[in-house]
Amino acid sequence: ALLQARPSALQATLTVPGAGQHFRVLQVTSDDTATLEGLLARTSDRHTAGVQFADDVRLDRYALPIRLLPAQPVEVALEWTILRTQPFIPADSFYVHLVDASGTTAMLDAPFLPPNLWRQGERVWTFGALSDAGQGDATRDVLIGLYKLKGTDASEGVIPIPATDGSGHAITELRQGPYVVHAATVASADGPVLKADFAPGIALVSANVPTVGAAGASLAVTLRWQATSTSPPRYTVFLHLLDQRGTLQAQQDIEPDTGAFPSSSWLLHELVDDRHALKLPPNIAPGEYRLVLGVYPTGQPGQPRSLTWPEGIRIEATGSGA
Secondary structure (H helix, E strand, O other), X not given: OHHHHOOOOOEEEEEOOOOOOEEEEEOOOHHHHHHHHHHOOOOOOEEEEEEEEOOOEEEEEEEOOOEEOOOOOEEEEEEEEEOOOOOOOOOOEEEEEEEEOOEEEEEEEEOOOOHHHOOOOOEEEEEEEEOOOOOOOEEEEEEEEEEEEOOOOHHHOEEXXXXXXXXXXXXXXXXXXXXXXXXXXXXXXXXXXXXEEEEOOEEEEEXXXXXXXXXXXXXXXXXXXXXXXXXXXXXXXXXEEEOOOOOEEEEEEEOOHHHOOOHHHOOOOEEEEEEEEEEOOOOOOOEEEEEXXXXXXXXXXXXXXXXXXXXXXXXXXXXXXX
8 A cells, every 4th residue: 555655756575574574665765754654653762873884884773662561572673775785785684682781682683685685875674573582671782783694594603794883983783772671560659749840751759768877878768750751851860968068978879770770761650669779888977967869861960850858867876777
């Protein structure tokens, strides 16, 4: 139906080789944007890449959700611009891998319409599906690259195609993240929200802050956040413990859930329990302190949103705290 609607605007081939669907789109012009949006309707979260492989191919964009649900396949799309093909693009395949600290958790290696069949001047959209086999909630990085086979298949080894990023720096592959694997926790908040407009896209629903601490121990603070928009900004959460003169005595700056659940991956109305352990110096003086808690856009500590917890915290000597 797509080709019948605009046969002169683009050509396409479609196949279903197992898990994923792959489209090839040729001779795309700016007039075809709406048509391409239809092809991409089942993907989300477009990311600019700007990575050039040798002098042959540029990966312009890719689409991959930053939030992946456990045990559910996720579709990915990549947009390539073919710069030259003479004598031919020296690559047998492209790949998209998800990796965590222990290794690869999902792989898409695409033999359909291999790069050595792409033609100069084309824009090629490639689609596929990733099924993440990692354990539990965690973060992933995405790796995207091109390679040439050493033999007849990948089991005999591969030769990566050299690449440069958007700044001209040499890289072996595009690596970006984090992409979050986390079960959905959409629920309604119990009781009134503590601060509905804490920062753009998020609300502070509640906070559990101890009233007593001990020198050298940790203060266990639990914050409950709620996303008030789709894909809120990525925030770093900070806890600052101040003495009566306003001098900083202890602090922690970290993304939610010890960095494993960035706010940019939260679903609309999702409730997120964010647990912190604020380490107190062993030589902190006993006395009354106050806690300032807040967020700032990750990487931009000069733009904080915060509040001072209304109840003071009494710090006792080592071993005397509750």
